[in-house]
Amino acid sequence: MNLRKKADQYHLTSIALHWLMLALFVGVYASINLRELFDKGTVPREALKSVHFMLGLVMFGLVWLRLAMRAVYPAPRTQSALPQWQAMAAKLAHLALYAIMIGMPLLGWLVLSAAGKPIPFFGLELPALIGQDKALAGQLKEIHEVVGTAGYFLIGGHAAAALFHHYIQRDNTLLRMWPVSRKMAT
DSSP states (O other), rough: OOOOTTTSSOOOOHHHHHHHHHHHHHHHHHHHHHHHSTTTTTTHHHHHHHHHHHHHHHHHHHHHHHHHHHHHHHOOOSSSOOOHHOOOOOOOOHHHHHHHHHHHHHHHHHHHHTOOEEEEEETEEOOOOOOOOOHHHHHHHHHHHHHHHHHHHHHHHHHHHHHHHIIIIIIIITTTGOOSOOOOOO
């Protein structure tokens, strides 16, 4: 397998990490929302919460590899220069997405720590980051939920922008991160 970077496409590792992060986002959001189907304290509900925590922590670990790849392999150019407002919006959206991928798992870890609950990670129990403080846990949980809701809109906007570039502007923005041949019709 050739892992070299092509001039008009992201590095294959960056592409794989991008789509893996999307899968993790889907898993994180699905697990926390699906838990509502079960009564409090039931095994399925607790299992879904654990999956939510663990996938968030996996995301936290992988985001650092993504950032390293981004530093080593800068983004390939688009076919045509973007208007300044689009370039700025893209930068801000990417910064916000990275902030979510770093901040939300940390916030979740802090929530569990402050609530005095275990921090599960695939059979391990991670240490608490702070001491138990129920009031702080409630405040952090509220922030975590608000930012999580904002994440839906941010991820949706990111996807909509990629589709806009592909189908309306007809440039290579989406194809630079597409995991298959770039010869896909635009």
